[in-house]
Amino acid sequence: MGTTQLETVPEPKYWHLRTVLSDALDSEFGVGEVLPNERELAARFGVARATLRQALEQLELEGRLQRRRGVGTTVAPPRIGLDVGPAHDSWGGLADDSWQTDGSEDVTPPASVVRLLATSPSAVVHAVRRTRLNHGQPVATELLYVPAATVPAAAGPGEGLDDVARAQLVLRELRRLELEGQDRAVELGSAQADDARQLDRLPGAPVLVVTTRYFAQGRTAAVGVSTYRADTCRLTFGESDPVALVAS
Amino acid sequence: MGTTQLETVPEPKYWHLRTVLSDALDSEFGVGEVLPNERELAARFGVARATLRQALEQLELEGRLQRRRGVGTTVAPPRIGLDVGPAHDSWGGLADDSWQTDGSEDVTPPASVVRLLATSPSAVVHAVRRTRLNHGQPVATELLYVPAATVPAAAGPGEGLDDVARAQLVLRELRRLELEGQDRAVELGSAQADDARQLDRLPGAPVLVVTTRYFAQGRTAAVGVSTYRADTCRLTFGESDPVALVAS
DNA sequence: CAGTGGTCTAGACCACTAC
DNA sequence: TAGTGGTCTAGACCACTGG
Numbered sequence: 409m410g411t412t413q414l415e416t417v418p419e420p421k422y423w424h425l426r427t428v429l430s431d432a433l434d435s436e437f438g439v440g441e442v443l444p445n446e447r448e449l450a451a452r453f454g455v456a457r458a459t460l461r462q463a464l465e466q467l468e469l470e471g472r473l474q475r476r477r478g479v480g481t482t483v484a485p486p487r488i489g490l491d492v493g494p495a496h497d498s499w500g501g502l503a504d505d506s507w508q509t510d511g512s513e514d515v516t517p518p519a520s521v522v523r524l525l526a527t528s529p530s531a532v533v534h535a536v537r538r539t540r541l542n543h544g545q546p547v548a549t550e551l552l553y554v555p556a557a558t559v560p561a562a563a564g565p566g567e568g569l570d571d572v573a574r575a576q577l578v579l580r581e582l583r584r585l586e587l588e589g590q591d592r593a594v595e596l597g598s599a600q601a602d603d604a605r606q607l608d609r610l611p612g613a614p615v616l617v618v619t620t621r622y623f624a625q626g627r628t629a630a631v632g633v634s635t636y637r638a639d640t641c642r643l644t645f646g647e648s649d650p651v652a653l654v655a656s
Numbered sequence: 657m658g659t660t661q662l663e664t665v666p667e668p669k670y671w672h673l674r675t676v677l678s679d680a681l682d683s684e685f686g687v688g689e690v691l692p693n694e695r696e697l698a699a700r701f702g703v704a705r706a707t708l709r710q711a712l713e714q715l716e717l718e719g720r721l722q723r724r725r726g727v728g729t730t731v732a733p734p735r736i737g738l739d740v741g742p743a744h745d746s747w748g749g750l751a752d753d754s755w756q757t758d759g760s761e762d763v764t765p766p767a768s769v770v771r772l773l774a775t776s777p778s779a780v781v782h783a784v785r786r787t788r789l790n791h792g793q794p795v796a797t798e799l800l801y802v803p804a805a806t807v808p809a810a811a812g813p814g815e816g817l818d819d820v821a822r823a824q825l826v827l828r829e830l831r832r833l834e835l836e837g838q839d840r841a842v843e844l845g846s847a848q849a850d851d852a853r854q855l856d857r858l859p860g861a862p863v864l865v866v867t868t869r870y871f872a873q874g875r876t877a878a879v880g881v882s883t884y885r886a887d888t889c890r891l892t893f894g895e896s897d898p899v900a901l902v903a904s
Numbered sequence: 905c906a907g908t909g910g911t912c913t914a915g916a917c918c919a920c921t922a923c
Numbered sequence: 924t925a926g927t928g929g930t931c932t933a934g935a936c937c938a939c940t941g942g
Contacts, residue, residue: 596719596886
């Protein structure tokens, strides 16, 4: 009669731990506060370190914790809401100052991008690398694939320009086109080595991959593949009539 | 001179394994095919089972593999693209036949939803439970929070109706309102026990959480929280002018 | 340098599925 | 019942951070 739980199907220890820790975070810790180290926490809860880590991993995935090697585990601030919708201007984030242009190379895009661009598998396209910053911290990397046919003016003066100037030229030419529509998809991925480094994460860190198709001149004029840190970011798609927010 | 790699920073074993397995999946396996079991794979690669599992976990996160206890590890089909954008009709998926209405309860919503609805923290709202099916398989669960003030007609005949009829009444009343706008956010989460069971996953499985605000009558008329399987789903936001796709 | 999280091992047992 | 993936342990060593 005194039992509060019958546990017909006992939940895994790491899952129960996650719940306990989550509650503790709500009630006993403030943002930025550092938790006791993993060995101590494991001892305190009477579990192996691996089990404790499994619980911490969950909480990090949910954006509740932040772990840094050599430093410790801290309570994460609420996720940042980042707009990825078509609200701002016609070319999406292409004219946004939150993006920093890193450079440009000519590549043969991966098969998934070739399919979207409907170009020849061996066709060379401009790949513009960009980084999205929030309060100075990188939150996303992007590769924008622009077929040479979309921006013919950018093909000529190729050699005289450096990486970044070339990228800016491609973007400038792109913005001259009339945008006829766009398309987005979001899915879960894991950060490759270079993305991980840029985002200050370990390889394999969970990321949200946003694939955007830009339509102009009656075809797919460009494809953007953006990689957002999944632990710290919430992607927003602002469609609402702003009037609705002001009223009432 | 014969070395192809200097490995200044040797990558972790599990990450290298992931790459090797990923390539093998591309070249040597077809969709639905079952892999050798974990103990055998670990032995074959000369690593501990835990390390092998870390690599498999990555690939499952990326939607490349599907693991089922008691059965085995199989090659996953490409992710399903599911529309979550405002393209279909004015009330989003609210009139869509891909959603199945499961029931309705009256609850005090979690703090995050209360903030969006701008209702009193102790206010009771209708919570409509729905499931999104794809080829008969559940791919998402949803809780749609509708304040009683939004659908006054649904408050009266409360007791005479069962769970599902009540939910349908709330939805019907909701659709009568003129939608003034909507708003979406996507973030990574982990499946709670009940969501996990409905989606045929283990607790903690990665999910994409879509939070939708519906505006009507000059205020937030409802808030939907949809939970999609992150391993099998790709969320699409169709904004493009269909004409652009047909041309060229 | 000491202390942190990240990787890896070799084993054990459990929960589930299918035959 | 045999075989699968899921959980858990108790250790070891490594890579990184900061004083």
